[in-house]
Amino acid sequence: MPLPQVTNAELPSLFERQFTRCAVKSGETVVLLTDHNTSRDVVQAAFVAATALGAEVFEVGLSRTFDLQRVGHDRPGGGLGLMSALQSADLLCTFFPPNLSPWLAECRKEGTRVLSITDKPDQLKRLQAPEGTKEAVLYAARKYSEATTIRVTSEAGTDLTYRRGDPRWGELRAYYGYADEPGRFDQWGLAMVADFPDEGTADGQVIIKPGDLWILPFVRAIESEIRLEVREGFIRNIQGGLDAKAFQDWLDRNRRSADDLDPYAVSHLGFGLHPNAFWYDILTYGNSITDLTMAARGYAGNFLFSTGPGPHRRTKGHIDMPMTDCTVSFDGEVFIDGGKIVDPQAIIGRG
Template identity: 30%
Template sequence: MLQETIEPAWLDAFESVLARCALQKGDTVAVLSESQSRPILPQLARLAAARLGAQVFDLVLPSAFTSTLPVARSTGASPVLRQIQPVVSALAASTLVVDCTVEGLMHAPELPAILKGGARVLYVSNEHPEALARLLPDDRIEALVKEHVKRLRGAREMRVTSPAGTDLTISLQGAVCGGNWGYTTRPGTMTHWPGGLALAFPAAGSVDGTLVLAEGDVNLTFKRYLERPVTLRVERDHVTRIEGSGVDAELMRSYIAAWGDREAYAVSHVGYGLNAAARWDSMALYDKRDFNGTELRAFAGNFLYSTGANEVAGRHTAGHFDLPLRHCTVQLDGRTVVDNGTLLE
């Protein structure tokens, strides 16, 4: 396990990202964390904001636990705000919210009110600071993500195939498409660090076909490289069968069934990674507690398929899988953007 003491390089990294968020002297920065947050992340955020001359305050909330549901991981929907209005109001009135909660506010129900107040939100993924410093956003990534989001918004269909047997058709009509590059300068917007993703949340009834998770693909909910293939049959958005033998398939069947919720089988979002600095093999080099896995969602050329909540399709559930796949070919209206796992220029 890596140590988590403040290192100059890590503080410099936080200062660099906050500066890219157009933080100015005198701006108000809320550093949001919870009792189970990685302590060094809010510490670094607080010091970096102070270096830039901002007015900084901490909001620390108790983490939420439940004994009536399965363990939830990788949801992107932190439950810690609990609709507490004074907390939401304080965040909404801030110039910048540095979100250091474990799961992040990306899909939290309170996020729209925070953004409506004009705050911009930076979710710092629950990674070891070494990984965050290694994945600093650069000048190129913003333009690259915007170009691919534009492509997604202009396309009617995504087709995904692979040598392992994936053949998935995704209608993009009615989808909400977006992306992030690791920083944000516009009030009322959110991003996460590390960044480098282009995603679509499809409308209801938009996804059909076969998704084959091959050896070496990733189940980020379990923080596990697959050792044996797993085949997902998808009909009108929902996984109808999980085929395969061995622990990987058994774990998926067991966990998704534990929610007792049909929506846990449905598609959440689809997209592909754009970050050339992110690495597929990095998960092998960290202990599970050191690692959240945003890097594997963003590595260039991966196809990311996720199950669970999808507000665009009107589906809500805490069950969630993030599944980055290698060696896929992704086409938008017949034009290839990822060729056998390689992002095309």
């Protein structure tokens, strides 16, 4: 684990740049949603930055922490007035992942901008969106949204197709690293496009190979091949060694009954575009979710495969696996070739 390089003296200016991109202005309200694992240095930097921009800022500290291996929590807490406080914010900063949680949707419906801040300062600095990130991500999202059939292949043997575009399966997610518009949710350090496949359309095989990443529920590099058979939107067969056994056991553990297939559903699928995130960050930082939450999902050219939750599924059996070296085609047009983005308008400069 490398020693920290960002000092406490740098943090307020780092947050001020981020809050400026999130369109924080004088007279707005910024709410910091924290728990007892949140770094006090980071919280104080957020206070200083919001105040410098003329915003009113206050902290809501939760008495409990969330299980970071799981997603989709109903409420951040049960206290009377908590949700009203969060929904009153112009910008809500959550210092733990709110992904796939109903309360996040409730805040966004009120027009609250929501920014997830989960990584440590070194990563926050390195992954702060370079110039042109928003434009490249929105372009990639438009290209993806115009496609009906997506095909993912690899030399390892992956050959997966799925259809997309049915509005019943949720919004297209385009993350460029800051929440600058009413009702927008984004995540500091991320550059990614993803959505859910149309129900029942994912078919083929997915080969997770050594060097691919496992971010949820475990934080590790894959060491042994996992072979998945996907049919009509669900994983039907799992083969392989140690990693395959862990994959199978995690999904089985999250079944609510013997015939519950929800953990085995294909969940959100997408790709990363961030030029300053690298798949080998896991070798630098080790198995640390607080150092790899954004980098592992967002590195340019990865294909993110996941299982479990969806717009109509609340299972806790969620797996996130960013895959390297895949080729991704939109209606037959290659967008990512062997892990390299080939469309020049979707390539972000490192800044």
